[in-house]
Amino acid sequence: MSITDRKPEAQINEPTFTKRLFDDALKFMTKRKTTLAAVVILVALLFVTACGPFIAPYGANALNLADRLQAPNSSHLLGTDNFGRDILSRALSGTRITLLLGLSISGFALLFGLPIGMLCGFYDRFGMVVMRVVDAMMAFPAIILALALMAIFGKPGVLNVIIAVGIVWAPRMVRVVYSSTLSLRENTYVEAARALGMQSFRILVRHIAINLLSPVIVQATFTFAFSIMEVAALNFLGVGIPPYIASWGGMMNEGRTYIIRAPWIILFPGLFLATAVLSFNLLGDALRDRLDPKLRRIM
Amino acid sequence: MLAFVMRRGLGILISTLLVVAITFILMQLIPGDPAAVMLGSNATPQQIQQLRVSWGLDQPMLVQFYRYFVNFLHGDLGQSLFYQRPVLQIIGQRAETSTFLGIMALLVVVGVGIPAGVISSLKQNSLTDNALLLVALAGASIPSFWLGLMLMVVVAGNWHLLPSSGFTSVLQTGNLANLKNLILPALSLGFVNAALVARTARSSMLDVLRADYITTARAKGLAERVVIIKHALRNASIPIITVISFTFASLVSGAVVTENVFALPGVGSLIVQSVLKRDYPVIQGIMMVVAVIYVLVNFATDLTYASLDPRIRYH
Numbered sequence: 011m012s013i014t015d016r017k018p019e020a021q022i023n024e025p026t027f028t029k030r031l032f033d034d035a036l037k038f039m040t041k042r043k044t045t046l047a048a049v050v051i052l053v054a055l056l057f058v059t060a061c062g063p064f065i066a067p068y069g070a071n072a073l074n075l076a077d078r079l080q081a082p083n084s085s086h087l088l089g090t091d092n093f094g095r096d097i098l099s100r101a102l103s104g105t106r107i108t109l110l111l112g113l114s115i116s117g118f119a120l121l122f123g124l125p126i127g128m129l130c131g132f133y134d135r136f137g138m139v140v141m142r143v144v145d146a147m148m149a150f151p152a153i154i155l156a157l158a159l160m161a162i163f164g165k166p167g168v169l170n171v172i173i174a175v176g177i178v179w180a181p182r183m184v185r186v187v188y189s190s191t192l193s194l195r196e197n198t199y200v201e202a203a204r205a206l207g208m209q210s211f212r213i214l215v216r217h218i219a220i221n222l223l224s225p226v227i228v229q230a231t232f233t234f235a236f237s238i239m240e241v242a243a244l245n246f247l248g249v250g251i252p253p254y255i256a257s258w259g260g261m262m263n264e265g266r267t268y269i270i271r272a273p274w275i276i277l278f279p280g281l282f283l284a285t286a287v288l289s290f291n292l293l294g295d296a297l298r299d300r301l302d303p304k305l306r307r308i309m
Numbered sequence: 310m311l312a313f314v315m316r317r318g319l320g321i322l323i324s325t326l327l328v329v330a331i332t333f334i335l336m337q338l339i340p341g342d343p344a345a346v347m348l349g350s351n352a353t354p355q356q357i358q359q360l361r362v363s364w365g366l367d368q369p370m371l372v373q374f375y376r377y378f379v380n381f382l383h384g385d386l387g388q389s390l391f392y393q394r395p396v397l398q399i400i401g402q403r404a405e406t407s408t409f410l411g412i413m414a415l416l417v418v419v420g421v422g423i424p425a426g427v428i429s430s431l432k433q434n435s436l437t438d439n440a441l442l443l444v445a446l447a448g449a450s451i452p453s454f455w456l457g458l459m460l461m462v463v464v465a466g467n468w469h470l471l472p473s474s475g476f477t478s479v480l481q482t483g484n485l486a487n488l489k490n491l492i493l494p495a496l497s498l499g500f501v502n503a504a505l506v507a508r509t510a511r512s513s514m515l516d517v518l519r520a521d522y523i524t525t526a527r528a529k530g531l532a533e534r535v536v537i538i539k540h541a542l543r544n545a546s547i548p549i550i551t552v553i554s555f556t557f558a559s560l561v562s563g564a565v566v567t568e569n570v571f572a573l574p575g576v577g578s579l580i581v582q583s584v585l586k587r588d589y590p591v592i593q594g595i596m597m598v599v600a601v602i603y604v605l606v607n608f609a610t611d612l613t614y615a616s617l618d619p620r621i622r623y624h
Contacts (some may be wrong), residue, residue, distance in 0.1 A: 044446075146327035149600040153562040154580060158592050161584040162338050239452055243566045246454055247581050262455065266570075273462045280455035288450035 038300055048292035051285055058105045068096035070103035070256040079272045089274040091265060097275060100256040101282050107257050108238050108286065111171060115237040116230045118176030119183040124226060126180075127187025128214055132195060141188060147181040152240055157249065166252045175240050179233045186229045187222060194218050224301035228294055235290035242283050258283045310615065317611055321604055328600040329381050332593045333374050339589060342366075346390070346587070386594035391586050396594035399579065406476050406491075406575035407564060410498070413491050414560055415553075417499025418506055423549065425503070426510025427542065430518060441507065448504030454566040457497035461570070464493060474572040494571045498563045502556040509552040513545040520544070546617060554610040561599055 025033070039049050058065070067087075068074075074094035082089040088097035130137035130144075147155070159174035160166070194200065195218065203213050244250035245259025253260055258279035265275030344360040345352065361367050365376055380387070386396040429441045465473030476490045517523065518541055526536045565577035572578070576595060583591040 142323065143327060143331070146324055146331055146600075149324065149328055149603045150331075150596055151558040151561040151565075151599060151603070153565045154596055154599055157565070157580055157584050158335060158596055161587060161589065161592050162335060164340060164587075235450070240562075242452060243454065243562075246566060247569060247584075249581070249584055262458065266458070269458060269462055270466045273459075273466075276455070276458050276462075280452065280459070283455070284447070284451045287452075288447065291450050292446070 038296070042296060044292050045296040048289040048296070051289040052293065055105055055109060055286060055289075058102050059109050062102045062106050066096075066099035066102045068099040070100045071095065071254070072099070079268060081272070082274055088278045089272065091261070091272070091275045092268055097261070097278050100261055101258065101279050103256045104258045104261065104279060104282065105286075107168075107251065107255055108241070108283075111168070111175075111241050111251075112234045112238040112290075114172045115175045115179060115241070116233045118172060119179040119233050119237075120226065120230055122176075122180040123183025123187055123229075124219075124222070127184040128191050128218060128222070130184065131188045131191025132210065132214055132218065137188065141184075144181045144184050144188075148185070150178075152178050152236070153243055156240060156244060157247075160244065160249045166248075166250060168251050168255070171241060171244060171250050175237050175244070178240070179237055183226075183229055183233065186225055190222055190225045191218055194221050228298045228301060231290055231294035231297060235287045235294065238283070238290075239287050313615055314612070317608055321608055324604045325601055326378065328604065329378050329597060330374070332596050332600075333377050335596075336589060336593050337370075343589070346589075381597065386597065387590040389583075389588055389591050391583070391588045391591070396590050397598075399591060400576060400594055400598055403574060403576045403579045405478055405480055406573050407568070407577060409479065409488065410491050410494055410564055410568070410573065410575060411560055413488070413495035414499040414502070414564070415556075417495055418502045418553065418556055418560075421499065422503035422506025422553075423510050423542075425507040426549075427514055427537065429507065429511040430514035431537070433515060438511075442511075445504040445507045448500055449508070451501060452566075453497050453501045453563040454570050456500060457494060457567050457570045460493050460497055476571075476573045476575075490571075491573070494567045494573060497570075498560060498567045501563065502559055505556065505559075506549065506552050510545070510549050513548040514541060517541050517545040543617070547614060550610060550613055550617070554606060557606045558603060561603075 039046050067085075072095060074090070074096075076094065077086065077090050078092055078094040080086050080090045080094075086096050086098070088101065090096055091100075126140065126144075130140050150158075155178050156174045159177060160170060163170040163174065197217075200213060200217055203217055208216075241250060242257070242259035242262075245257045246263045248260075248263055250259060251257055253264075261279040262276045265272065265279075268275060339346075342357065342361070344357045344364065344366060348356055348360060365373055368376075384397055386400075388394065389396055389399055392399055425441050425445070429438045432438050461473045464470050471493055472490045473493070474490075477484075477487050479485060479487050523536060523540055526540045527533075531540075561577075564575065565580060567573075568575040568577035569581055576599075580592060580595045582588075583595070
């Protein structure tokens with residue numbers, strides 16, 4: 011039976027692209043309980059980011075000295091800090107800056123990692139030189155390089171943190187893109203494109219870049235998780251974003267003096283952070299297994 | 310084996326040169342003139358010029374880099390702006406705490422991570438396995454400094470079991486009991502990394518346990534303990550060792566914050582203080598020392614691979 015003999019009804023019943031995408035996403039999320047949990051947490055975080063100021067019971071920086079160092083109670087669900095600021099409201103406000111920083115840092119890593127990694131993987135000589143430098147950059151433990159960069163920039167600031175932590179994670183993105191490009195370029199379709207006389211640049215964009223999507227998405231998810239942890243560490247050390255912006259790391263830093271009297275100042279921001287990191291890690295694991303199980307070896 | 314060592318040795322030299330070069334370039338990015346920063350705001354232009362000449366800052370960049378690299382190889386990492394002493398000497402004084410902390414944390418990583426992973430793999434899909442996996446999953450997402458603070462509240466604050474902060478030298482006082490101060494920091498630092506090792510040990514053991522030679526070993530009547538330790542674990546060890554060597558960088562990163570949490574006089578708290586004081590020579594000194602140690606750790610890992618799996622030597 012040839013293709014033309016197929017009954018027209020069969021084509022009508024074929025699910026549309028959107029429907030297929032939706033079904034696929036649904037299957038992906040419900041296959042494992044942990045993935046579903048991660049997605050639910052991420053949706054909640056996004057909701058808090060979008061509506062934070064409307065659902066927070068108090069202002070993130072609203073002082074109320076009469077209510078200072080209160081344990082969690084009905085009017086302050088997660089307690090208050092030494093200035094009487096509501097921990098819940100501050101933690102919700104911290105969600106927004108955390109997601110913003112995580113997104114910007116992953117974006118930064120992608121912006122530099124993708125083109126550099128592709129060029130290194132495609133042009134051997136270029137790759138040989140640049141990958142040496144990339145490897146040397148990875149010899150500096152993440153927080154040490156980030157601290158040094160923050161010292162060089164001279165002052166705390168959101169943009170400075172994005173650049174400092176971005177520079178730390180970009181080489182790791184380069185590595186992933188590089189090793190994926192190396193294996194992609196050996197594919198027959200790349201050879202075919204070259205035989206047809208396609209230029210290298212077009213091959214890179216049309217055939218390699220599109221296939222890099224899976225590893226890059228997975229790596230970006232992990233970069234997100236690691237970078238928000240690192241940002242929290244910088245804020246905790248007092249060299250991240252300025253203290254007047256409520257952040258989870260900064261809250262934990264401020265709570266240290268009162269750690270025995272009021273441990274909730276540190277407990278809750280840490281739980282927020284751990285939950286966010288956990289959900290990105292879970293999502294990264296699930297995406298990796300779904301998109302390309304082979305990645306397990308190079309990541 | 311000798312050829313293998315030589316080849317990797319050359320690689321180390323190149324990596325070291327690049328590490329020093331990156332540090333050098335980064336330090337060129339500092340806004341302002343280092344000599345002016347060093348002398349403070351009361352310095353006259355003549356004094357600044359004098360210092361520039363004596364530091365060689367008036368020389369071309371490549372000459373400066375050459376001197377910088379030669380000095381580095383001689384162990385001269387410059388002078389601290391704040392302490393007015395050689396950087397290497399200051400790092401040396403702080404090294405003891407960090408080394409002890411690192412060793413103890415590594416003991417936690419290996420001592421908890423590998424057994425947990427092996428047990429998990431032997432009882433695949435049991436309640437124990439699932440519980441261990443869940444703990445490992447959560448463990449890998451917890452910030453070590455937060456775990457440290459919480460341990461401090463509960464173990465030191467509420468139960469008064471262990472000291473909550475500070476550390477006095479063991480080498481100078483000869484008092485091993487001082488190591489008690491490092492137990493909580495090492496636990497909080499090690500646990501997060503142990504989680505990672507446990508996950509790798511589990512999946513690596515699961516791969517190996519299905520192999521034919523394990524069935525053979527059991528069939529010829531070897532004790533289960535021998536099968537697991539000599540046949541399975543040894544063959545599963547390469548991915549485990551890779552992860553343990555990765556934990557070096559992660560332990561250093563974690564130690565920077567953990568030392569700060571527990572007020573330990575280590576290299577990690579030194580770099581944070583130096584960042585806050587803008588003591589650039591100390592920052593760059595720590596960067597280079599840590600990166601070179603990292604390169605050496607990787608080298609040691611490669612050698613371990615080669616001795617565990619003879620096939621690797623010929624690649």
